[in-house]
Amino acid sequence: MRTVIAGGHGQIALRLERLLAARGDSATGLIRNPDQADDLRAAGAEPVALDLESATVEQVAAVLRGADAAVFAAGAGPGSGIARKTTVDRDAAVLLADAAESAGVRRFLIVSSMGADADSAYPDETFRAYLQAKGAADDAIRARSALDWTVLRPGSLTDEPGTGRVRLAPATGRGAVPRDDVAAVLVALLDAPRTAGATLELVTGDTAIDDAVRSAAAG
Numbered sequence: 001m002r003t004v005i006a007g008g009h010g011q012i013a014l015r016l017e018r019l020l021a022a023r024g025d026s027a028t029g030l031i032r033n034p035d036q037a038d039d040l041r042a043a044g045a046e047p048v049a050l051d052l053e054s055a056t057v058e059q060v061a062a063v064l065r066g067a068d069a070a071v072f073a074a075g076a077g078p079g080s081g082i083a084r085k086t087t088v089d090r091d092a093a094v095l096l097a098d099a100a101e102s103a104g105v106r107r108f109l110i111v112s113s114m115g116a117d118a119d120s121a122y123p124d125e126t127f128r129a130y131l132q133a134k135g136a137a138d139d140a141i142r143a144r145s146a147l148d149w150t151v152l153r154p155g156s157l158t159d160e161p162g163t164g165r166v167r168l169a170p171a172t173g174r175g176a177v178p179r180d181d182v183a184a185v186l187v188a189l190l191d192a193p194r195t196a197g198a199t200l201e202l203v204t205g206d207t208a209i210d211d212a213v214r215s216a217a218a219g
Helices: 011-022 036-044 057-063 080-105 123-142 179-190 209-218
Strands: 002-006 026-031 046-049 069-072 107-111 148-154 156-158 165-167 176-178 197-202
Touching: 002 011, 002 080, 002 148, 011 026, 011 036, 011 179, 026 036, 026 057, 036 046, 057 080, 069 080, 069 179, 080 107, 107 179, 107 209, 123 148, 148 179, 156 179, 165 179, 165 209, 176 179, 179 197, 179 209, 197 209
Parallel strands: 002 026, 002 069, 026 046, 069 107, 107 148, 148 197, 156 176, 176 197
Antiparallel strands: 165 197
């Protein structure tokens, strides 16, 4: 399987790339900063320098052609301003979806956020903009019949070691989850095409990841 990952130098993306490489899959990571290329190579991924805030659909589609799946794991980051919540968390996700359609790549995973809502009224202005951007991106992806999409909405992210046990459901309630486990769930979702069309929240729980994904697919 060849997977193209937007936000290839992100903390979840690097973990995902390592997992894919470890099982013999091919991962291509899209990065804005060419200086990050060696980190992706060390993770077992092919780096491609492409700024999703300025790239065209055709430029992104050229990288996606021949891939089996696309994963949007990019984000403007906590230190960015409101404007970049729109250009990265929303617009870049839509760009990747447009490019996937153009390249004929149907399987599409997007790492969103618990609470994402295009109409969010969260009190903090910056975090509200983030939730609105993520929610608008999710809405744009879910409207597409040409993509076999799955929206993954993790709870609060931590750098604790993964437990391999999660709760994965349309609604889980608030909670935290290690980035290790988010990456492992993404791998399992790539292997579970029957989760297409699902929006799933993710927190630490009591169910082994493969079992949780199988249950989500059955549901």
